Amino acid sequence: MRIAVHGASGFTGRLTVAEVLRRGLTPVLVGRDEDRLRKAAAEAGADGADIRVASLDELTGALRGCDAVINCAGPFTLLGEPVVRAAIAAGAHYVDTTGEQRYIGRVLDGFWEDARRAGVSVVPAMADDGGPGDMIAHLTAARLGVVDEMVVADLRHPAGGSRGTARSMAAVFAEGPLEYEDGAWRTAAPPPDAGPPRASGGPVSLAVPGEPGQAPVSVFALPGVVTVPRHVRARRVRSVIRSEVAAMFSSLTPDVVDAVPETVDPQTRSASRWLMLAEATGPDGRRSRGWVTGSDGYGTTAVIAVEGARRLVADGAPAGTLTPAQAFDPESFLNHLGVTWQVLG
Ligand SMILES: NC(=O)c1ccc[n+]([C@@H]2O[C@H](COP(=O)([O-])OP(=O)(O)OC[C@H]3O[C@@H](n4cnc5c(N)ncnc54)[C@H](OP(=O)(O)O)[C@@H]3O)[C@@H](O)[C@H]2O)c1
Incomplete structure (x- = not known):
């Protein structure tokens, strides 16, 4: 199975190439800079790997013959759509590592017909927030059937993030968060400054599994707002993160972004934890709560991303654009990751 990694020279791209190799699959390293791609291949212990140098407008040829492409080049808001277009033209399934809410919505809405005609599956948001967040929201909502209100929360503490993440989060912050209500998406409250949110009646604090008390939260543009309503019958979906993390993202000026280290060292990575939580309330007031957590x-x-691409090729999924929970069985996928997850209610 040949898996192209676009943006293979970046931090996430290099980790993805290593994971493709670890799974016994064949990586094809794609990007704009030959030296950096060669360095990435050597670092992964794959000196002889297939390297294809191409700019964004010549990617179709570079992706030909690949079964799937994993796009790791962000900000996706600026760079992502030409890669989706090229994957579809080359007949390769598409997965990416974005967490950029409006970009995910544009891909899901804008490429459905082209992907369906080409017979490929396009699944954005296959990262540690959008993938597990969409899947745990699906499993949590299934306890209620019909959902009146769902809140998706990313409850990780501030921890080491890469420069690429900082650059992308600055782009997300500039676009502002969406919320979903009565069949449509609209801009939620303006991005919070350092203070707690006052957005349209959403929660200002949440109980965090494994922690005493409540954590202050702020409205933030998470993937779940644009993915969850596509497979959960919910009247309203909103997303929040810890207020201290929102305050950090709100301070990302270009100078601050440039000062962030390019990579996160292995010790910081293994010491860090991520946690995605979904809280659903039914029209009758019944509630369910699910969370999924892991390290690094x-x-x-x-x-x-690699397991997603592998499943699209090996097991198949409907052609078109799909959210993570539409493309993959949520329970089976979360169990494969070896993460901790639970749904109550
Ligand atoms: N949502 C999540 O949980 C999550 C988790 C992990 C990563 N991510 C996302 O993944 C993305 C990558 O992060 P990172 O830390 O790996 O960033 P990075 O190290 O800066 O890597 C960026 C990659 O994009 C490529 N690139 C940049 N500009 C380009 C252009 N104009 N044309 C073609 N390629 C270009 C770079 O190629 P060069 O080497 O040639 O510059 C590099 O390969 C970010 O958007 C980040 O937010 C999200």
Whole structure:
């Protein structure tokens, strides 16, 4: 199975190439800079790997013959759509590691017909927030059937993030968060400054599994708002993160982004934890709550993206654009990751 990794020279791209090799699959390293791609191949112990140098407008040829492409080049808001277009034209399934909410919505809405005609599956948001978040939301909502209100929360503490993540989060912050209500998406409250949110009646604090008390949360543009309503019958979906993390993202000026280290060292990665939580309330007031948690968000993102691409090729999924929970059986996928998850209610 040949898996192209676009943006293979970046931090997430290099982890993804290593994971492709670990799974016994054949990586094809794709990007704009030959030296950096060669360095990435050597670092992964794959000196002889297939390397294809191509700019964004010549990617179709570079992706030909690949079964799937994993796109790791962000900000996706700026760079992503030409890669989706090229994957579809080359007849390769598409997965990416984005967490950029509006970009995910544009891909799911804008490429459905082209992907369906080409017979390929396009699944954005296969990272440690969008993938497990969409899947745990699906499993949580299934306890209620019909959902009046769902809140998807990313409850990780501030921890080491890469420069690429900082650059992408600055782009997300600039676009502002969406919320979903009565069949449509609209811009939620303006991005919070350092303070707690006052957005349209959403929660201002949440109980965090494994922690005493409540954590202050702020409205933030998470993938779940644009993915969950596509497979959960919910009247309203909103997303929040810890207020201290929102405050950090709100301070990402270009100078601050440039000062963030390019990579996150292995010790910081293995010491860090991510946690995605979904809270659903039914029209009758019944509630269910689910969460999924694990360590090393970047390593987990590589595992999620590679396993997603592998399943699209090996097991198949409907042609068209799909959210993570539409493309893959949520329970089976979360169990494969070896993460901790639970749904109550
Ligand atoms: N949501 C999540 O949980 C999650 C988790 C992990 C990663 N991510 C996302 O993954 C993305 C990558 O992060 P990272 O830390 O790996 O960033 P990075 O190290 O800066 O890597 C960026 C990659 O994009 C390529 N690139 C940049 N500009 C390009 C252009 N104009 N044309 C073609 N390629 C270009 C770079 O190629 P060069 O080497 O040639 O510059 C590099 O390969 C970010 O958007 C990040 O938010 C999300």
